[in-house]
Amino acid sequence: MESIxxxxxxxxxxxxxxxxxxxxxxxHLQKPVLxxxxxxxxxxxxxxxxxxxxxxxxxxxxxxxxxxxxKALYEWKYGKQLLYTQILKDHMxxxxxxxxxxxxxxxxxxxxxxxxxxEPFLEPRPLLNALREPDGAVLLIDxxxxxxxxxxxxxxxxxxxxxxxxxxxGVIKATTPPVVFLTSNNVRDLGDALKRRCLHLHIxxxxxxxxxxxxxxxxxxxxxxxxxxxxxxxxxxxxxDLRKLPSISETVDWARALILLHAAALDVELxxxxxxxxxxxxxxxxxxxxxxxxxLSHGA
Amino acid sequence: xxxxxxxxxxxxRAHDVRVSPAEAIDAHRAAAxxxxxxxxxxxxxxxxxxxxxxxxxxxxxxxxxTFFARPPSVGAGRPPPQTQGETPPGTPDxxxxxxxxxxxxxxQAMEASAARVGVGxxxxxxxxxxxxxxxxxxxxxxxxxAMIQALRAAGGPRDAAVAERLAERRAVLFVQAAAFxxxxxxxxxxxxxxxxxxxxxxxxxxTAVEPEDFRAMEALVRRMAKRLxxxxxxxxxxxxxxxxxxxxxxxxSMGHGGIPFEVVWKSExxxxxxxxxxxxxxxxxASAAQFLLLFLYSLNEVVERxxxxxxxxxxxxVNDLLDDEKVDDAITLVMARVGFRPTDYGRxxxxxxxxxxxxxxxxxxxxxxxxxxSNFANPRLDLMRAINDxxxxxxxxxxxxxxYWNQGDSKMDAYARFCTVAKTCNTLAQLERIIExxxxxxxxx
Numbered sequence: 001m002e003s004i005x006x007x008x009x010x011x012x013x014x015x016x017x018x019x020x021x022x023x024x025x026x027x028h029l030q031k032p033v034l035x036x037x038x039x040x041x042x043x044x045x046x047x048x049x050x051x052x053x054x055x056x057x058x059x060x061x062x063x064x065x066x067x068x069x070x071k072a073l074y075e076w077k078y079g080k081q082l083l084y085t086q087i088l089k090d091h092m093x094x095x096x097x098x099x100x101x102x103x104x105x106x107x108x109x110x111x112x113x114x115x116x117x118x119e120p121f122l123e124p125r126p127l128l129n130a131l132r133e134p135d136g137a138v139l140l141i142d143x144x145x146x147x148x149x150x151x152x153x154x155x156x157x158x159x160x161x162x163x164x165x166x167x168x169x170g171v172i173k174a175t176t177p178p179v180v181f182l183t184s185n186n187v188r189d190l191g192d193a194l195k196r197r198c199l200h201l202h203i204x205x206x207x208x209x210x211x212x213x214x215x216x217x218x219x220x221x222x223x224x225x226x227x228x229x230x231x232x233x234x235x236x237x238x239x240x241d242l243r244k245l246p247s248i249s250e251t252v253d254w255a256r257a258l259i260l261l262h263a264a265a266l267d268v269e270l271x272x273x274x275x276x277x278x279x280x281x282x283x284x285x286x287x288x289x290x291x292x293x294x295x296l297s298h299g300a
Numbered sequence: 301x302x303x304x305x306x307x308x309x310x311x312x313r314a315h316d317v318r319v320s321p322a323e324a325i326d327a328h329r330a331a332a333x334x335x336x337x338x339x340x341x342x343x344x345x346x347x348x349x350x351x352x353x354x355x356x357x358x359x360x361x362x363x364x365x366t367f368f369a370r371p372p373s374v375g376a377g378r379p380p381p382q383t384q385g386e387t388p389p390g391t392p393d394x395x396x397x398x399x400x401x402x403x404x405x406x407x408q409a410m411e412a413s414a415a416r417v418g419v420g421x422x423x424x425x426x427x428x429x430x431x432x433x434x435x436x437x438x439x440x441x442x443x444x445x446a447m448i449q450a451l452r453a454a455g456g457p458r459d460a461a462v463a464e465r466l467a468e469r470r471a472v473l474f475v476q477a478a479a480f481x482x483x484x485x486x487x488x489x490x491x492x493x494x495x496x497x498x499x500x501x502x503x504x505x506x507t508a509v510e511p512e513d514f515r516a517m518e519a520l521v522r523r524m525a526k527r528l529x530x531x532x533x534x535x536x537x538x539x540x541x542x543x544x545x546x547x548x549x550x551x552x553s554m555g556h557g558g559i560p561f562e563v564v565w566k567s568e569x570x571x572x573x574x575x576x577x578x579x580x581x582x583x584x585x586a587s588a589a590q591f592l593l594l595f596l597y598s599l600n601e602v603v604e605r606x607x608x609x610x611x612x613x614x615x616x617x618v619n620d621l622l623d624d625e626k627v628d629d630a631i632t633l634v635m636a637r638v639g640f641r642p643t644d645y646g647r648x649x650x651x652x653x654x655x656x657x658x659x660x661x662x663x664x665x666x667x668x669x670x671x672x673x674s675n676f677a678n679p680r681l682d683l684m685r686a687i688n689d690x691x692x693x694x695x696x697x698x699x700x701x702x703x704y705w706n707q708g709d710s711k712m713d714a715y716a717r718f719c720t721v722a723k724t725c726n727t728l729a730q731l732e733r734i735i736e737x738x739x740x741x742x743x744x745x
Binding site: 001017018021022024025028029031033034036078079082192195196198199200201202204241283 | 318320322323326329330333340341344345347348349351352353354356357555556557559561562624626
């Protein structure tokens with residue numbers, strides 16, 4: 001466990017024990033991980049870093065409403081099929097002229113017919129690519145909650161047995177099962193069947209210590225004192241009742257912004273000017289502005 | 301250890317964490333991977349395999365802590381008793397263990413007795429005392445008491461000392477047994493009791509909810525609204541089987557030299573419902589209004605296009621309040637804006653039609669929550685007819701039972717003529733069922 005935490009830290013991801021355990025279980029039980037959490041908490045980043053840590057290629061599938069299997073799994077290369085049919089037309093004609101009757105000609109055609117629905121004419125999409133990667137891969141299915149229910153059901157075979165059925169060819173099975181991450185923002189509730197097949201990891205907003213470590217890893221140039229101060233401010237901000245609480249990515253962005261401004265310490269004026277990095281809604285900014293002084297002194 | 305894990309899974313199920321047999325197998329595999337030595341590791345590993353949502357993670361953590369908490373041991377902190385020689389032959393097991401201070405054996409005996417009398421099946425907290433007593437009896441309490449009696453009667457100083465010690469240990473055992481049952485009840489009974497209360501609340505008349513149940517009711521309402529919304533808020537396509545979409549098929553065939561490889565069938569898009577709600581917050585329905593507003597608020601959070609109005613002597617739009625304020629504030633503010641005044645349906649309908657009129661079309665469903673009591677003012681049935689003409693459907697939910705309709709100043713029957721449905725609705729369960737009917741029947745056609 002410690003080695004996984006250290007390894008993830010090595011590629012720039014500070015993980016809690018639960019995250020490390022989830023990663024460990026995913027590789028050992030060979031089950032996909034469903035990662036949930038508010039936006040900007042590092043769900044996608046986890047998959048990227050896991051790929052770097054395991055030294056596997058990352059294959060990413062971004063979900064959206066209307067995504068279907070021809071875009072996610074495979075498609076036939078219609079153009080190529082057509083072209084080949086045209087080119088081979090004469091050839092086929094020649095092969096068939098000496099056939100004594102229709103039955104023989106049909107027989108010969110049967111022998112070649114399936115050629116056009118074979119692997120050379122298959123256009124692999126992300127899911128198929130992940131299955132065919134010889135040494136395994138990290139497959140990231142991003143924002144699964146944005147896809148349709150039908151697509152979710154379609155994923156089930158892929159996620160439990162790591163195989164897909166293509167009617168014309170048969171079942172394609174993974175040589176090495178990929179490590180699969182699914183991320184969800186809870187736009188809609190996912191089906192139980194999908195949840196059952198996955199390990200579930202909920203990434204909460206981090207506490208003071210963990211967040212400081214994250215900022216240190218992501219923004220190396222920042223001074224320790226400013227770091228502590230700014231993380232404390234963000235933590236205090238999260239106790240307020242805001243429409244969108246600032247998450248880790250906002251903290252990191254803010255830290256970068258402060259470095260650009262050559263700030264050494266937080267003061268009310270500075271916070272007021274840079275507040276729009278942290279808060280994304282006009283109403284939130286208006287609610288926080290009068291309280292900045294209080295929040296700053298509360299932390300110190 | 302397998303047995304322990306099984307009972308833990310049972311405790312989880314009692315805590316509303318759904319564990320299917322397949323997940324149970326996963327849990328065993330996970331536990332085999334991690335082993336039982338490192339408790340935090342085991343907890344994390346089981347958590348990722350079993351808990352499937354943020355709420356379940358919280359419940360899992362609580363359950364894990366209670367389940368694996370070590371009970372305080374008998375006679376902790378005392379010098380180990382030197383009683384080996386004193387135990388007379390023919391002593392019952394329980395007395396022997398108590399005298400020897402054998403905590404492991406005692407704990408085991410307690411577990412075994414608990415399993416025999418079925419402490420794990422506890423459903424109500426009121427069963428605790430009974431089950432504690434039964435468990436102690438099963439462990440051999442009667443024999444123990446008989447022995448103490450006998451020793452006291454024998455009268456020797458040595459016997460008396462042993463009897464004294466046994467009595468002392470017995471008291472500790474009582475405490476421990478009670479704590480054990482308490483823990484079991486927390487594990488297995490708390491959730492079932494909560495579920496029972498929720499079921500009762502859902503059947504409770506909205507006008508008769510006790511103030512202390514408000515919080516629970518609120519949570520219940522929110523869950524219902526969320527459930528309904530996830531079920532119906534999606535945009536769906538329905539394929540028209542067998543109808544060729546010629547335009548799209550030709551367009552797609554362009555890439556293949558005009559040969560129609562891909563055949564596209566016509567499909568129709570099911571539009572997301574548009575809902576306009578008119579909610580009565582006048583004096584006559586004040587107690588029910590609170591919940592109707594609560595439902596409105598929750599619905600507003602999950603349904604995209606909802607226009608909400610509250611009315612008593614006039615109707616005002618409350619969309620801004622529902623959008624910007626927290627739930628308690630929103631309800632108070634709505635009540636402050638228009639609440640507690642005598643109802644004037646005619647004027648309210650006129651206000652509603654003025655504000656909402658341009659947006660009322662064949663895709664809108666109008667829901668009216670109110671008792672139809674207009675204080676003998678002009679009910680303006682013509683406006684009701686106009687609303688009914690324009691909207692896809694009009695649904696009237698009345699907190700009064702149907703026998704009260706049209707009595708006194710109620711104009712309910714007259715209004716009902718212009719409604720697609722008019723129904724009584726005075727419990728949460730009814731409210732949910734009706735809204736679900738509405739969403740299914742009147743919207744997605």
